[in-house]
Amino acid sequence: MVAIPQLVDVIGYLRAQGWTPRMSWRNGQVWSHGDFDVLVPDDAVADFAARMRALVRCVADSEQRAPEVVARDIVSGGVDIVGYRAGDGEVTLESGATALAALRSLLVTCAYQVAGSEIRMSSLRERAVAELLDDTALLPRRDAFGFDVFLAGPGSRLGRGSAVRLLDLAATVRGAAHGERFAIAHEIHYDTVELFSALGSADHRPMRFELSFHWSRQVPRPDVTVAFSSTAVTRLPGLFDDAVASSPPPTGDVGAPTESPAMVEGVVVGLDNDGGPKAVVRGVLTVDETSTGRQRRVTVRLRSAEQYAKALAAHSSGVRVRATGTFGGRREMHVSDNGFTVIEGGGS
Numbered sequence: 001m002v003a004i005p006q007l008v009d010v011i012g013y014l015r016a017q018g019w020t021p022r023m024s025w026r027n028g029q030v031w032s033h034g035d036f037d038v039l040v041p042d043d044a045v046a047d048f049a050a051r052m053r054a055l056v057r058c059v060a061d062s063e064q065r066a067p068e069v070v071a072r073d074i075v076s077g078g079v080d081i082v083g084y085r086a087g088d089g090e091v092t093l094e095s096g097a098t099a100l101a102a103l104r105s106l107l108v109t110c111a112y113q114v115a116g117s118e119i120r121m122s123s124l125r126e127r128a129v130a131e132l133l134d135d136t137a138l139l140p141r142r143d144a145f146g147f148d149v150f151l152a153g154p155g156s157r158l159g160r161g162s163a164v165r166l167l168d169l170a171a172t173v174r175g176a177a178h179g180e181r182f183a184i185a186h187e188i189h190y191d192t193v194e195l196f197s198a199l200g201s202a203d204h205r206p207m208r209f210e211l212s213f214h215w216s217r218q219v220p221r222p223d224v225t226v227a228f229s230s231t232a233v234t235r236l237p238g239l240f241d242d243a244v245a246s247s248p249p250p251t252g253d254v255g256a257p258t259e260s261p262a263m264v265e266g267v268v269v270g271l272d273n274d275g276g277p278k279a280v281v282r283g284v285l286t287v288d289e290t291s292t293g294r295q296r297r298v299t300v301r302l303r304s305a306e307q308y309a310k311a312l313a314a315h316s317s318g319v320r321v322r323a324t325g326t327f328g329g330r331r332e333m334h335v336s337d338n339g340f341t342v343i344e345g346g347g348s
């Protein structure tokens with residue numbers, strides 16, 4: 001059922017989208033945009049609701065969006081909308097539910113990143129993200145499997161920042177899937193790759209998908225769509241080896257990540273002494289006694305020159321090491337005093 005917008009909202013929306021009033025006709029006014037014309041009725045006419053539904057359908061045709069989405073956009077006063085669309089045919093229940101959960105996790109992660117750069121108190125960050133989720137609406141799509149996410153109320157700074165962050169992530173991951181090089185500033189976290197893989201059902205039957213970004217007319221910017229072909233989705237698991245480890249983003253109750261006991265076993269594939277001794281270990285990360293699954297690169301912050309010497313020797317000889325300490329969602333794992341040992345050859 002398409003919502004019936006108010007006349008003032010319709011006029012504001014049409015102006016913001018570039019429609020122009022042309023002439024009066026039959027208790028209304030004709031507005032034009034490119035090859036499309038719509039009749040904006042006077043709100044006193046008896047068939048106002050029917051005419052307004054016709055207007056919404058025409059505007060939706062011109063924008064190639066669903067009428068329900070356009071109507072919600074008009075009524076909302078203009079919010080940022082993140083759209084997800086997958087495949088060309090049927091989508092299994094498991095794939096659909098997984099995709100929705102993955103998109104939520106990506107949005108929550110992006111919201112925490114944005115809030116973390118602006119809000120110092122963790123309790124206030126949690127409240128801000130929780131309020132964003134409470135004010136965010138979900139509307140299924142009708143043209144294909146997918147949904148549109150309306151991010152909070154008009155003018156939401158956190159909503160806009162989260163959407164922009166998600167757009168940057170999507171563009172970076174898609175570029176990496178196509179073999180484009182990405183700088184250290186755009187390092188991809190393992191969990192980010194995993195979530196984008198879930199959007200395309202990469203572990204089962206890879207399907208193409210796209211994320212679209214339709215921006216509020218209150219703070220306009222060009223709409224954009226980031227499309228992942230089925231080939232790109234198939235390549236996503238191949239990024240795991242080069243991804244940087246991070247703790248899983250919140251998927252249930254919204255809460256800031258905390259330091260948790262962690263361990264990684266594997267081989268040393270890199271060393272760094274900038275800002276303190278660090279080793280990059282490629283192996284399986286375990287956080288709170290739960291394995292994160294596939295191997296990935298984990299940056300381990302060492303505590304002493306002795307640990308760094310062990311890491312250097314292990315790197316040269318290719319032996320396996322074990323690092324234990326804490327991990328709290330940042331890129332680095334912090335080892336304990338005696339938390340770096342050689343477990344294969346060379347002693348400990």
